[in-house]
Amino acid sequence: MSAHKEVEHAEHIEHISGQNKRIALLIAVIALFLAFSETLGKSAQTAAISYNVEASNLWAFFQAKTIRMTTLGTAAETRKLDAISVADPALKSSLEKQIDTWQKTAARYNDEPETGEGRRQLAARAKDAEHKRDTAMAKYHHYEVASAAFQIGIVLCSAAVITGMLVLSYIAGALAVAGLGFMGVAMVAPHAVHLF
Secondary structure, three states: OOHHHHHHHHHHHHHHHHHHHHHHHHHHHHHHHHHHHHHHHHHHHHHHHHHHHHHHHHHHHHHHHHHHHHHHHHHHHHHHHHHHOOOOHHHHHHHHHHHHHHHHHHHHHHOOOOOOOOHHHHHHHHHHHHHHHHHHHHHHHHHHHHHHHHHHHHHHHHHHHHHOOHHHHHHHHHHHHHHHHHHHHHHHOOOOOOOO
16 A cells, blocks of 8 residues: 555544544433433423322312212201191201201312312312323423434434444434434423423
8 A cells, every 4th residue: 555545544534533432422412312301201200190190189089079968958958848747846956957057068178278178179189180280291291302303313423333324323413412402392381392
């Protein structure tokens, strides 16, 4: 081999080595983004599960209050019918007092703002938990799409090192930018883009 060809060959090897170093750096950066996306996605998924359990518990409590309220309402209506046929004023007064107590208790089961455990309050809290669950799930889906973009980008960078096709590393960079975009959507406006 002539000296000139040896110099060209050395320059070519050095050029390829420099390219591979830049691609390796791109892989490292994309892997960092992937780690953040996976961590945030898992956190959003865990939050969604927690909010779903909270909403289910609140709706179960709501149903229990409804059953109690219905039972007391039915008992009060039955006692009203009984009170009609009672002639003894003391017994009639006692029945009316019981009816009044049951009606007040049923009303408290329906609306109890001081404890937050009336049906109205429970329904509002359950709907809030459902909204938080839906938001967390939307975030989770966006983080998953971002993670997929980062993973594909890493694969393309690896293929660029093996094949020497630089276009693959440019596509990988574009996918990394898209992944960052999905992470941004997840953080700022998870309901803005609907993919699922």
